[in-house]
Amino acid sequence: GDQVEQSPSALSLHEGTDSALRCNFTTTMRSVQWFRQNSRGSLISLFYLASGTKENGRLKSAFDSKERRYSTLHIRDAQLEDSGTYFCAAVPTGFASALTFGSGTKVIVLP
């Protein structure tokens, strides 16, 4: 949606390298969630953040706690299985409860 601007739209990286994805929000967000969509189309939740940072293995995500206007997802030591389309999604502050999704980043990890 217009509220969630995700970049880059596509990313190729070699095994063992690091990279970062970013989502900018046009309004303050209450929380953010990152997903990876695999080749079968399944959306797998990676992180849910209301603030701060979370880390899981080689993935780390951060949500700007002060302005609540952006979030990042870092991939460290990329592996082939990290390939997929990554989506960020966020809930605006206020009464809304449904996630608004970004347009996704297609990540290809090359051997």
Added chain:
Amino acid sequence: NAGVIQTPRHKVTGKGQEATLWCEPISGHSAVFWYRQTIVQGLEFLTYFRNQAPIDDSGMPKERFSAQMPNQSHSTLKIQSTQPQDSAVYLCASSLADSGNTLYFGEGSRLIVV
């Protein structure tokens, strides 16, 4: 925990026919969401329920689309008089609460209208 279950996984229907998609949320989850995914529009919110009550249907097309949640174990999305532009993957998701918890998605129902 079987996750969110959606049926059918694939459906091909003729223009003008009705299509009904089913979703079984994760047991104990009080919030159920429906989204639609197309290449052009990406992931679009359609509607959601909390404790079976409809809360926000702002994403639902005004005509031909309806959603219900008759009990806590399933929700349906019905499309009447289907049109080719309704072709999409329809995704159902559930969470423990509506905005403060992780959202878990089913594998989706791919609808093709010919």
